[in-house]
Amino acid sequence: MRRADERCVGFGVVRTLSDMGSVALAVHDGITIFEVAAVCEVFGVDRGITGRWYDFTVCGAGDVRFGGWFRAEASQGLDGLVAADTVIVPACRDVSGDPPADLVAAVRAAHGAGARIVSICTGAFVLAAAGLLDGRRATTHWLHAELLAARYPRVTVDPNVLYVDEGDVLTSAGKAAGMDLCLHLVRLDHGVAVANDLARRLVVPPHRAGGQAQFIRAPVDTGGRGRPLADLLPWVLARLDRPLTVEDLAREANMSSRNLARHFNATTGTTPLRWLLTQRIHRAQELLETTDDSVESIAARTGMGTAATLRRHFNRAVGVPPDAYRRTFRDGLAGPSTPA
Structure with missing residues (x-):
């Protein structure tokens, strides 16, 4: 099924699952x-x-070699991509030459037919060759970002982020960032609660924002405690209903506010307050999806204080008010996801 309705928002695009029901993985040699x-x-x-x-x-052209030694046969040819709602192009080892022409043509045709196109790592070179990244922001593995920018000058390459969501075209950095983007897609299609449940089963972080840095310095040990934020972050998540301040977090972590900010930047790529606000927004999304609580109640449960404060921050971050987000989720996502 093709997309009948979508709304571009700050955390991505709110879509109906009925329009995002099929995913095709485009495989090729290398x-x-x-x-x-x-x-x-x-x-x-x-x-x-x-x-x-x-x-x-x-989908692929017959037998495909993975990782230089493993062979597998695709269930459909590359022409099968055109029928998918989402097409995912994984990384290729060698980006020194042009990507396979048949793959580029198939990806371009799928996008023309209305598919959402996603690349992981150097799969961005295929999207760029297809012209899908022209005039857009995109990312790839930081090692290959300079080459991507040089080869495709009409693409705005950002080498510092985990993934970029441009609505119908999404790109990610390498390896673990590809998993982050996959979970981001699940979050858009099924909601925060389902994505968090899946992340728990896969034992991976439930959400790393796309704007987080690709390469983050390893946390520095302090006072023999090991990772300085390992205990603090879960402590904060269990207390999102409270009006926490940077001083509260620093006191719990037994460090100065300046030292806390340094460790937050090294570990998460952002500031303590920005990270805290993002967690509050995601908790609000989950409550809007899974409960009938009023906006006032959700504001209290997420530490926003008042409904007006929640609405202001939520609208700025997500792009729609809380009530509209709930209607979009309930009408568009929850219905088709219910077992018959």
């Missing part, structure tokens, strides 16, 4: 195993988390 496995784990395995999961297909 792709890497990790990225393929991540896509298959997320979209190809129905764990019974919600009533309806994705129809998953692997």
Whole structure:
């Protein structure tokens, strides 16, 4: 099914699952195993988390060699991409030459037919060759960002982020960032609660914002405690209903506010207050999706204080007011996801 309705928002595009029901993985010689496995784990395995999961297909030109030594046969040819709602192009090992012409043509045709096109790592070179990144922001693995920018000057390459959501075209950095983007897609299609449940089952972080830095310095040990924020972050998440300040966080972490800010930047790529606000917004999204609580009640449960404060921050971050977000989720996502 093609998209009948979508709304561009700050955390991505709110879509109806009925319009995002099928995912096709485009495989070709020279792709890497990790990225393929991540896509298959997320979209190809129905764990019974919600009533309806994705129809998953692997499309390629016959036998395909993975990682230089593993061979697999695609269930459909590349022409099958045109029927998918979402097409995912994984990384390729060698970006020194042009990507396969048949793959580029198939991806371009799928986008022309209305598919959402997603690349992982150096899969961005395929999207760029297809002209899908012209005039757009995009990312890839930081090692190859300079080459992507030089080869395709009409693309605005951002080498410092985990992934970029441009609505119908999304790109990610390498390896783990590809998993982040896959979970981002699930979050858009099924909601925060389902994406968090899937992340718990996969034992991966439930949400790393796309704007987070690709390369973050390793946290510095302090006073023999090991990772300085390892205990603090769960402590904060369990107290989002409270009006926490930077001083509160620093006191709990037994460090100065300046030292806390330094560790937050090294660990999360952002400031303590920005991270805290993002967690409050995501908790509000989950409550809007899964409960009938009033906006006033959700404001209290997320530490926003008042409904007006929640509405202001939510609208700025997500792009729609809380009530509109709830209606979009309930009308567009929850209905088709309910078992018959």
